[in-house]
Amino acid sequence: MALLGCIADDFTGATDLASMLVRNGMRAVQVIGVPEAGVSAPEADALIVALKSRTAPVAQAVGESLAALDWLRAAGCRQYFFKYCSTFDSTEQGNIGPVADALVAALGAGFALACPAFPANNRSVYQGHLFVGSALLNESGMENHPLTPMTDANLVRVLARQSGGTVGLVPFATVQQGAVAIRGAMTALKEQGRRYAIVDAVTDEHLHAIGEAAAAHALITGGSGIAIGLPENFRRAGLLEPRADVARLPSLDGHAAVLAGSCSRATLMQVGTARAHAPVLQLDALATPDAAALAAQALEWVEGKLGATPVVIAASAPPEQVAALQQKLGREGAGVLVETALAAIAEGLVARGVRRLVVAGGETSGAVVSRLGVRQLRIGAEIDPGVPWTYAEGAGTPLLLALKSGNFGAPDFFLKAFARLG
Ligand code: ADP
DSSP states (O other): OOSEEEEESSHHHHHHHHHHHHHTTOOEEEEESOOOTTOOOOSOSEEEEEOOOTTSOHHHHHHHHHHHHHHHHHTTOSEEEEEOOTTOOOOSSOSHHHHHHHHHHHHTOOOEEEEOOBGGGTEEEETTEEEETTEEGGGTTGGGOSSSOOOOOBHHHHHHHHOSSOEEEEOHHHHHTOHHHHHHHHHHHHHTTOSEEEEOBOSHHHHHHHHHHTTTOSEEEEOSGGGGGHHHHHHHTTOSOOOTTTTOOOOOOSEEEEEEOOOSHHHHHHHHHHTTTSOEEEOOTTTOOOHHHHHHHHHHHHTTTOSSSOEEEEOOOOHHHHHHHHHHHOHHHHHHHHHHHHHHHHHHHHHTTEEEEEEESHHHHHHHHHHHTOOEEEEEEEEETTEEEEEEOSSSOOEEEEEEOTTOSOTTHHHHHHHHHO
């Protein structure tokens, strides 16, 4: 039976959280979307339901989150976690407040802490204010985010505006005193009728203490950072045994490939670095603005090249080339064309015996996973921070997948990923 049931408001955030839990000793499986009622839960200590609810209409985000909660409850989880971005990505309407309100009510919890701090990624909360490095959230560039502009760094205010409940603060001075003081402060806020406490945290030590203080909470909300202290609670309670194989995935023979659809600097660098070591095909969507034709070209190109050394197929291009395609097809049209082509190529590669696949790009990963019919990922060891190998299990062809958000990973990520598999 699973111990921790998590609901994540986006796909890469779900993987990030799952990876954090694996690193701290829990076996984790991420499911994509809410499984149909009656689908039995996989064997794991933590289950993470990955939604796409961050910028969905409020009612839809709430509905999907409650459906995820129902499935996790049926799986027997003992504690629940609502995962959002460490930059608190949301609008005045939500979706963090409304989803948290609905989960608090459904669990009869009355209260939940909220802590997006993630010191390892430079996100800290001090006096209720969220910092990205040394900048306040609203001066960090997040104020210009196209979908969720964050113009107020005071999370007590931000959450209060989105929520039907009131919000208090557990300040730094209390957090520094450790778990007992934090627990006392949270209890006092709950007794005063507050529904939430923003909890300050600047270091991992703070996150461990907050985690310990929340051992008995039905619901915890935050970024993946705050999950760091939760596995230890289950070990302390004798519910989670230390084991050496938490990150072990089944091994799979088969060919190796990389599909790159991200145009971020990190991914462009990774494609460049791979050129010296592996065959690389650069797709030219401007010359061939047709997804099926691009896919056919790529699958012809791989003929005779598949094996243990990965082939790399990239649509990734520098800004001026992206702009040229967008000018021709529109921003969305360009994205859909490339995503459709890469998804079709992924399908063709699997049909040709590829079983180890790295995908670069968040949206690209979503398109590939959806085309391959992947519903469930068991989380393995990290290749680089935030990017683990995963094993697609359940229905469909078993695959080893590394799904990389564009900006993640070192320049040698593609080759390193396969070297890690041995
Ligand atoms: P990231 O994680 O870096 O944001 P995504 O995969 O989420 O990467 O987004 C990259 C987007 O750019 C995708 O929609 C992809 O289809 C699109 N794209 C990839 N290559 C090109 C290109 N050469 N021209 C225009 N758009 C492209």
